[in-house]
Amino acid sequence: MKSIAVLPQGSVSHEALLHLLGGESVDLVHHKLISEVFLSTAGGTTDYSVIPIENTIEGSVSLHIDWLINEVNLPMQAEWIFPSIQNLIGHPQEFKGADGKTDYSKIVRILSHPVATAQCGQYIREHAPWAELEPTGSTSGAVEIVKDNPGKGWAAIGTTLGAATHGLEIVARRITDHNNNFTRFVLVGPEPVALARKSNGDKTSLLVTLPEDFPGALHQVLAAFSWRKLNLSRIESRPTKKKLGTYYFYIDVLEPIESVLLPGAIEEIKALGCQVRILGSYPTYTYEEEKAEVQ
Ligand SMILES: O=C(O)C(=O)Cc1ccccc1
Numbered sequence: 001m002k003s004i005a006v007l008p009q010g011s012v013s014h015e016a017l018l019h020l021l022g023g024e025s026v027d028l029v030h031h032k033l034i035s036e037v038f039l040s041t042a043g044g045t046t047d048y049s050v051i052p053i054e055n056t057i058e059g060s061v062s063l064h065i066d067w068l069i070n071e072v073n074l075p076m077q078a079e080w081i082f083p084s085i086q087n088l089i090g091h092p093q094e095f096k097g098a099d100g101k102t103d104y105s106k107i108v109r110i111l112s113h114p115v116a117t118a119q120c121g122q123y124i125r126e127h128a129p130w131a132e133l134e135p136t137g138s139t140s141g142a143v144e145i146v147k148d149n150p151g152k153g154w155a156a157i158g159t160t161l162g163a164a165t166h167g168l169e170i171v172a173r174r175i176t177d178h179n180n181n182f183t184r185f186v187l188v189g190p191e192p193v194a195l196a197r198k199s200n201g202d203k204t205s206l207l208v209t210l211p212e213d214f215p216g217a218l219h220q221v222l223a224a225f226s227w228r229k230l231n232l233s234r235i236e237s238r239p240t241k242k243k244l245g246t247y248y249f250y251i252d253v254l255e256p257i258e259s260v261l262l263p264g265a266i267e268e269i270k271a272l273g274c275q276v277r278i279l280g281s282y283p284t285y286t287y288e289e290e291k292a293e294v295q
Contacts, residue, residue, distance in 0.1 A: 003027040005040040006050040010140035010162030016082035048189035074188040076280025088172040111142035112157035199283030202256035211273035257281035
């Protein structure tokens with residue numbers, strides 16, 4: 001049985017993984033922090049890590065992409081998307097007013113993963129702009145802290161699974177600023193993944209470093225893809241962290257690495273003097289709403 005490192009029980013990552021697996025049995029190893037998730041697979045304790053890398057509202061989860069680029073050498077082996085449905089969670093009755101409705105003035109602190117908090121910015125500004133916002137390693141980690149601190153006016157933003165895991169109540173449902181809020185996850189690890197579920201295509205993620213003082217280098221890199229009609233689904237720059245103003249380009253190509261034209265494009269880009277690192281070539285799984293078990 002394969003082992004998979006993932007954020008705590010009831011986190012969005014955990015929900016998303018359960019959906020991807022669709023009942024396939026694996027050994028789940030929960031960690032409080034994403035750094036611990038990465039390191040457990042990098043150190044060989046687990047076979048794969050579940051990493052959220054992009055969100056509809058927040059964009060790239062830069063910290064996680066930077067870990068993939070700089071801290072570990074773990075190829076991406078699968079990608080899938082899953083809705084992030086966030087709720088306000090607290091102790092039963094703690095935020096009830098005399099009229100039975102939620103009395104937001106009782107909320108003094110809201111804890112959650114920063115990506116989840118950012119997804120609910122409008123809701124917080126409208127209902128409890130005074131609340132102190134405390135970042136946690138995961139949404140369910142926030143729910144656990146709230147569980148351990150009753151009567152203090154603390155609430156968490158998290159999933160229904162997170163609330164159920166820790167026996168807390170949903171104070172308000174679906175509080176993200178936009179309903180169509182999805183997160184892209186990757187499974188990273190040394191070996192390819194064999195899932196029973198059928199994939200919906202393949203992707204290759206590349207990290208391209210441009211040579212210095214080469215006017216038009218990015219244009220030429222993109223031309224190598226465009227004249228071969230290789231479809232790109234994402235291009236993003238990340239600082240190299242070595243010198244101010246120098247960037248990597250993170251590029252997703254909608255083809256597997258063994259496709260006819262992609263290796264030639266990579267060779268052409270290398271011939272321009274660029275460095276190319278293959279971050280992974282992997283199946284993608286789209287979200288099929290009718291099969292999902294999200295509340
Ligand atoms: O904190 C969690 O539950 C996570 O899995 C990280 C996260 C947070 C918000 C959106 C997607 C993933």
